[in-house]
Amino acid sequence: MFSGESAPVVLGIETSCDETSVGIVRGGELLANVISSSMELHRRFGGVVPEVAARAHLEAMPQVISEAIEKAGISLDELDAVTVTSGPGLAGALMVGVGAAKGLAQSLALPLYAVNHLVGHVSVELLRSEGRDLELPTMALLVSGGHTAILLVRDIVEDVTLVGDTIDDAAGEAFDKVARLLGLPYPGGPEIDRVAREGNPAAYAFPRGLTHPKDREQHRFNFSFSGLKTAVARWWEKNGDPEDPKLIADVAASFQEAVADVLVSKAIDACQEYGVPRLVLGGGVAANSRVRSLAEERCVAAGIELRIPPLSLCTDNGAMIAALGAELIRRGRPGSDMSVPAEPTLNASIPQAGLPVQAELPPNTEESPAGDEDPLEHAEKVDEAFTGLVPKVAPSSRRERKGQSTWLGTIALSLGILGLALSPAFGIGVVPAILAVVFGHVSLGREEKRRGSVVIAVIAGYLGIAVSTVVGVILATPVIRSLLVAAGFLLN
Numbered sequence: 001m002f003s004g005e006s007a008p009v010v011l012g013i014e015t016s017c018d019e020t021s022v023g024i025v026r027g028g029e030l031l032a033n034v035i036s037s038s039m040e041l042h043r044r045f046g047g048v049v050p051e052v053a054a055r056a057h058l059e060a061m062p063q064v065i066s067e068a069i070e071k072a073g074i075s076l077d078e079l080d081a082v083t084v085t086s087g088p089g090l091a092g093a094l095m096v097g098v099g100a101a102k103g104l105a106q107s108l109a110l111p112l113y114a115v116n117h118l119v120g121h122v123s124v125e126l127l128r129s130e131g132r133d134l135e136l137p138t139m140a141l142l143v144s145g146g147h148t149a150i151l152l153v154r155d156i157v158e159d160v161t162l163v164g165d166t167i168d169d170a171a172g173e174a175f176d177k178v179a180r181l182l183g184l185p186y187p188g189g190p191e192i193d194r195v196a197r198e199g200n201p202a203a204y205a206f207p208r209g210l211t212h213p214k215d216r217e218q219h220r221f222n223f224s225f226s227g228l229k230t231a232v233a234r235w236w237e238k239n240g241d242p243e244d245p246k247l248i249a250d251v252a253a254s255f256q257e258a259v260a261d262v263l264v265s266k267a268i269d270a271c272q273e274y275g276v277p278r279l280v281l282g283g284g285v286a287a288n289s290r291v292r293s294l295a296e297e298r299c300v301a302a303g304i305e306l307r308i309p310p311l312s313l314c315t316d317n318g319a320m321i322a323a324l325g326a327e328l329i330r331r332g333r334p335g336s337d338m339s340v341p342a343e344p345t346l347n348a349s350i351p352q353a354g355l356p357v358q359a360e361l362p363p364n365t366e367e368s369p370a371g372d373e374d375p376l377e378h379a380e381k382v383d384e385a386f387t388g389l390v391p392k393v394a395p396s397s398r399r400e401r402k403g404q405s406t407w408l409g410t411i412a413l414s415l416g417i418l419g420l421a422l423s424p425a426f427g428i429g430v431v432p433a434i435l436a437v438v439f440g441h442v443s444l445g446r447e448e449k450r451r452g453s454v455v456i457a458v459i460a461g462y463l464g465i466a467v468s469t470v471v472g473v474i475l476a477t478p479v480i481r482s483l484l485v486a487a488g489f490l491l492n
């Protein structure tokens, strides 16, 4: 990465969870990284309370910014840009950071770079590489209390892919919940790590989520920790004893082994599948001693280079956000629009948010990842990030899907009504009625927006078939027919 006196001085603000952090870099050189955590305030709740975190960010922000400026030994007017995490993360918490960054950028007349938190974790490598270029491609395993993801980074600004994600709890969340169950304080990760040192990791075989052969196709690189958490809870309900430290240590060690095993196996499997020779760890759970040792052991065996940043750069920090901002500047990227919002579900494949729509990008770059994107596709990506599922095949666009199902529903409804209307006329309504039922059932099987009209079509279709059949049978029976003619209901 570029460095030296000419490199831009960038201030990065990170507030996606419970850490209020401000980092300052000069190109690839780290000048300051100040972190203030509101963890203590969340302790009595056993987990991060979003509103409490947001308020704590608001209170801590001025002090953290001043401290970072002081530590970096610069004055505010030496800054060249302001960078901020715009997502993913807790909405209220992100808003405080984005608001502060906008205020700072506006008042100092500096460009604002709104960036992705997950890509920020990988950007730590830009700092550690001390003047060398970041080695790419790399896989990144990012595990904290808020996210559990595998990213494939071919280019940190232009080519980031979310390979795997959690479909329920984040790994750190599972550590925190199991710790609470075992009577250990919050945050549970470091406590389980400490207690597990005295335990036997093979004492209990707890489940490894989404590792069954049947999960391979759809969830090969995705994670699930809620089954493991429930299995430990059930086991503890039946056999637990809060007074038995040996038992607590064995359960903690066995749980930790299950988490470490799944995290490391899936990350290495992803490296091998995509032919990527290196792996970066990031997030609070990367501090876990078993996750680290297992990753080291298995990466050596698989011939994969493992990079684990120092702890202060592993957990959420402003330095990684500043580093990503500095890289965007080096690549000639324009600043984000001042109207850029906090985006709690920002997709990992979008390193920079809020690119101005008409932004002139350097000639060798592809289209801007966010600004020029079709809003429908963007909404789909956001949905994907929200559910945490990587779709097996790219879905057809929302517009097409909706059009298709509306069509089927309309045909079914028209046929159903036609069938019903024609059914008393010599029973000939049976054909449209049968078609209405078939189209109706096909529509019901899809994501039908006009479900009500399709249900009416199906009912009308069935009624049409019934009436047509009755009328048909009556008309085809000579005795009934002659009686109806005699009674004047029917012409001969």
Ligand code: KG4
Pocket (backbone or CB within 6 Å): 017, 018, 143, 144, 145, 146, 147, 171, 172, 173, 175, 176, 187, 188, 189, 190, 193, 283, 284, 285, 286, 287, 288, 289, 314, 315, 316
């Ligand atoms: O990255 P981080 O500081 O903040 C966010 O969640 O964004 O990660 C905190 C999470 C907590 O869930 C904590 O329990 C977990 O990381 N953690 C650990 C360890 N240290 C922190 N989990 C397992 N072992 C550890 N040594």
Ligand code: ZN
Pocket (backbone or CB within 6 Å): 117, 121, 144, 147, 283, 315, 316
């Ligand atoms: Zn994080």
